[in-house]
Amino acid sequence: MIPDLDLSVRWQLATEPPYDMGQLVQILMAIEKVGNLAAAAKICRLSYRHAWGMIRDGEKHLKTTLVQTVRGQGSVLTELAQQIVVLYRRHEQLLHPHVQGVAQQLNAQLQELYAQQRHILRLHASHGFAVEGLMRWQSDHPSGFRMALQYRTGGEALALLQKKECDVAGFQLPTGKYQDAMLRLYQDYLQSEPLLFVLLACRRVGLFVQPHNPLQIQGMADLVRPEVRVVNRQPGSGTRYLMRWLLEDAGVDADLVLNYGATEFTHMAVAAHVASGMADVGFGIETAARRCGLEFISLEQERYFFAFHQDMVNSAIIQSFLSVLRSPDYKHYMQQLAGYESEHMGTIYTLEQLLQQDLSVSL
Structure with a gap:
């Protein structure tokens, strides 16, 4: 049996070299969910240091603040980070059926050959x-x-x-x-x-x-x-x-x-x-x-x-x-x-x- 192709959509900034935003968005969504960077890092199976480094790197590429530490409230997303999360979820929901359709067509063509x-x-x-x-x-x-x-x-x-x-x-x-x-x-x-x-x-x-x-x-x-x-x-x-x-x-x-x-x-x-x-x-x-x-x-x-x-x-x-x-x-x-x-x-x-x-x- 030929294994199926698995296609996915990737968010990537057109920098040199390209900057992959996938993991950054995942950690932002986790912070939104739990309100704490340490807990969000555990959800994403990252060390606290690595997660914090990803956020700093993302802020450097996007030239803006994404996460703020508020006394008594833990970590919160800035308004821009919140909108990035909303856009990511919306377009993932819209694109998923199309990507799955393309994957099915490609897999069907492979199976025709087989x-x-x-x-x-x-x-x-x-x-x-x-x-x-x-x-x-x-x-x-x-x-x-x-x-x-x-x-x-x-x-x-x-x-x-x-x-x-x-x-x-x-x-x-x-x-x-x-x-x-x-x-x-x-x-x-x-x-x-x-x-x-x-x-x-x-x-x-x-x-x-x-x-x-x-x-x-x-x-x-x-x-x-x-x-x-x-x-x-x-x-x-x-x-x-x-x-x-x-x-x-x-x-x-x-x-x-x-x-x-x-x-x-x-x-x-x-x-x-x-x-x-x-x-x-x-x-x-x-x-x-x-x-x-x-x-x-x-x-x-x-x-x-x-x-x-x-x-x-x-x-x-x-x-x-x-x-x-x-x-x-x-x-x-x-x-x-x-x-x-x-x-x-x-x-x-x-x-x-x-x-x-x-x-x-x-x-």
């Missing part, structure tokens, strides 16, 4: 936390079976499955009135040759708003208010299509919302954008909102499926994949996800059965 020697399933899928759970399961259960994940929109994943450039495609399908509209977008890929569909989960979809909902957002009609800043998903994503249909049903010109504001490529990135204060509302799955400490307004429900070619159902690689979906460990992981319901998880359907089943559940 596929001839190993038992690797090429998984292209729309973003979701249950999909992330599959990769976590893989890292916790090393074996000959391995999944190489690349995030795509649902339509892109199905198109690549049709071309046999992946083994399994993950996509979402709204329940209720919007199911037929989404199926029309996918129909060329779903009907080109026989496919089977395995249900992963049902999940709640809705609006992400700031804690206590200060702008009193109630539904999609509020998104057109001039004071409301909206962060959107990228064109082509199933989430963006569903958002458009909900806006239109609310009597809103969807283009007034969707063609303005920031665009993000995952549910977590949308939630982080709202949590950072750079937007007032976003749209996506509940788990992302909960992880970022946001309030969630539930509006719709989706089913998430994995599709694969029917003639592959008895292959070793698909059977290994199905065994993961049906494993107790993975089911336990799914039960911890806010807004997800794992009833019927791992059940296989033909296209006809999928359309006839009412798999919506009470969430």
